Amino acid sequence: MTHSPKPVLAVGKYAALLAYLSFALFPLYWLLKIAVTPDQLIYTEGTNLWPSEFTFDNFRSVVFQTDFLSYFGNSLYVSLGTAAVTTLVAAGAGYAFSRFNFAGKRLLIAVMLITQMFPLLMIIAPIYKIIAGLGMLNSLTSLIVVYTAFNVPFATFLMQSFFDGIPKDLEEAAMMDGCSRFQALYKVIFPLTLPGLGATLGFVFTAAWSELLFALMLISKNEAMTFPVGLLTFVSKFSVDWGQMMAAGVLALVPSCLFFIFIQRYLVQGLTSGAVKG
Amino acid sequence: MEGKAVISRKQNNVMPGETRARRSLYWQYMVEPFLYLSPAIVLIGLVMMIPLVIGISYSFQSIELLNPFNTGWVGFENYIDLWADRKFWIALENTFWWTFWSIAFQFSLGLGLALLLNTDFFGKKLFQALVFLPWAVPTFLSALTWAWLFNPVIGPLPHWLTALGILSEPYNIMGDPDLAMWGPIVANIWFGVPFFAITLLAALQSIPGELYEAAEIDGASAWQSFTKITLPFLAPMIAITVMLRTIWIANFADLIFVMTGGGPANSTQILSSYVFTTAFRKLDFGYASAIAVALLAILLVYAVFVLWLRKKLVKI
Numbered sequence A: 001m002t003h004s005p006k007p008v009l010a011v012g013k014y015a016a017l018l019a020y021l022s023f024a025l026f027p028l029y030w031l032l033k034i035a036v037t038p039d040q041l042i043y044t045e046g047t048n049l050w051p052s053e054f055t056f057d058n059f060r061s062v063v064f065q066t067d068f069l070s071y072f073g074n075s076l077y078v079s080l081g082t083a084a085v086t087t088l089v090a091a092g093a094g095y096a097f098s099r100f101n102f103a104g105k106r107l108l109i110a111v112m113l114i115t116q117m118f119p120l121l122m123i124i125a126p127i128y129k130i131i132a133g134l135g136m137l138n139s140l141t142s143l144i145v146v147y148t149a150f151n152v153p154f155a156t157f158l159m160q161s162f163f164d165g166i167p168k169d170l171e172e173a174a175m176m177d178g179c180s181r182f183q184a185l186y187k188v189i190f191p192l193t194l195p196g197l198g199a200t201l202g203f204v205f206t207a208a209w210s211e212l213l214f215a216l217m218l219i220s221k222n223e224a225m226t227f228p229v230g231l232l233t234f235v236s237k238f239s240v241d242w243g244q245m246m247a248a249g250v251l252a253l254v255p256s257c258l259f260f261i262f263i264q265r266y267l268v269q270g271l272t273s274g275a276v277k278g
Numbered sequence B: 001m002e003g004k005a006v007i008s009r010k011q012n013n014v015m016p017g018e019t020r021a022r023r024s025l026y027w028q029y030m031v032e033p034f035l036y037l038s039p040a041i042v043l044i045g046l047v048m049m050i051p052l053v054i055g056i057s058y059s060f061q062s063i064e065l066l067n068p069f070n071t072g073w074v075g076f077e078n079y080i081d082l083w084a085d086r087k088f089w090i091a092l093e094n095t096f097w098w099t100f101w102s103i104a105f106q107f108s109l110g111l112g113l114a115l116l117l118n119t120d121f122f123g124k125k126l127f128q129a130l131v132f133l134p135w136a137v138p139t140f141l142s143a144l145t146w147a148w149l150f151n152p153v154i155g156p157l158p159h160w161l162t163a164l165g166i167l168s169e170p171y172n173i174m175g176d177p178d179l180a181m182w183g184p185i186v187a188n189i190w191f192g193v194p195f196f197a198i199t200l201l202a203a204l205q206s207i208p209g210e211l212y213e214a215a216e217i218d219g220a221s222a223w224q225s226f227t228k229i230t231l232p233f234l235a236p237m238i239a240i241t242v243m244l245r246t247i248w249i250a251n252f253a254d255l256i257f258v259m260t261g262g263g264p265a266n267s268t269q270i271l272s273s274y275v276f277t278t279a280f281r282k283l284d285f286g287y288a289s290a291i292a293v294a295l296l297a298i299l300l301v302y303a304v305f306v307l308w309l310r311k312k313l314v315k316i
Helices: A007-036 A057-065 A068-099 A105-115 A120-133 A140-164 A168-176 A181-192 A194-210 A213-218 A227-236 A242-274 B002-013 B018-058 B077-084 B086-117 B124-136 B139-150 B157-163 B182-205 B209-217 B222-250 B254-259 B271-280 B285-313
Strands: none
Touching (some): A007 A057, A007 B086, A007 B124, A007 B139, A057 A068, A057 A242, A068 A194, A068 A242, A105 B018, A120 A213, A120 B285, A140 A194, A140 A213, A140 B018, A181 A194, A194 A242, A194 B139, A213 A227, A227 A242, A227 B139, A242 B124, A242 B139, B018 B285, B077 B086, B086 B222, B086 B271, B124 B182, B139 B182, B182 B254, B222 B285, B254 B271, B271 B285
């Protein structure tokens, strides 16, 4: 397969590679292009591949003249909080799934799989009612709790696959030497599973960073808005400053890209072990 | 069965003395795992399972936040309304086409990409990182970007499509009820190809290379190796991924909500976006829950059908 002797095939292959690459990158390029195009040129040069002038004004005004910095901060807080709590909870659950046989294990796994299948929007009304009843609307903490619950099943399966990759003998040896199971977990297994924890953090962060519909439902106050909600409110206002919006979009892309670079190596493991959620 | 065997062996080796052993067995089987599991169980129970039950009960009630006096149990009234609701049937049909075309393109393009990534070429690592990038782009951002690209005044796509002769003039396809669905579908394809490529690539890499060598020695063509080795090996992975993705995409309302809001004239409204707009805009929780229960039932029927089909086709 690797040494294709026919030049036609080779050309075809590189053409296909190029086609995939441009399909994947073109929208992102366009986002960036609009963000650096001066406002007065957006309509006249809308379809040009390359703007005739560059500007960073859009970024400057987004950062200094709008509330985007606060949206950004809120999103960062919610996503990091969700990622940290989810990873901790999922590490525990994944460890239990990987190392123990216990009553109700199959039932629990089945329930976790079901949570990945049913329409999440189904619980948007009950969740709204419950959170409103608790007086927790417009609270970022309630978002963290909700997102954590949504992400725990997937993260648990991911963590389980990482724990499955670590030989049982290691902690059994440590327990023979007098460690309790928890000490063995903490001293022997934990350092080995750091890459797994990192990957889980990355996956959950990416998911929480882009969640929109529950945030729209639960947050209505401007100062508690996360980035997606803030950006959409921006769109629905009467006159839209497209350049600024795209600049904000580019800024929203930065954390996702950073985490993406970080979790890239684990994509295969992540998406196939969970295989349930994107 | 296996678990019991393991536990009883432990009991003999590690813990001599019957009472301690029994306590240890009890501890290992009933208590210790739940120390690690309890946070997850509590969270999933409180935030997902209980609201799920409440949600189903909502579908038998009238709960309109804008009309608080009209609250109470109504039996099957929401479902009777649903049966007579033309928007529901349109949304059902749209859900089918949305899911079908999204999956068809995501799968075939994803398979192509996986096959390419399974060969060697210059700059493969960088290429892989770049083509997988759309997966990491936040959904609302993909939606906004694609809406922009399809915009007839400032977006390039309508002009290019006109130049290619596909459109008669550069107009907004998302304003045309016959074509509007293709806007979100294209965005969804863009977003979903990496997922299929990644899972299929993992399956491809698990096919033993000797099979291809043997086939080559026997004089098989590349096409024959593909249909006789690659596809049969991939089949189980394909079946499970397609089934799970179908359910996931049918539930996936974000792109449509941001790009078209279900319009024009409900031509892009799918069931899940209909659930969301009913809950979010009309604050009619009872009716929204009834639509959601209907969607859940349809997906359940689909899942049972696929599992039955798999049992029939794949004999192990």
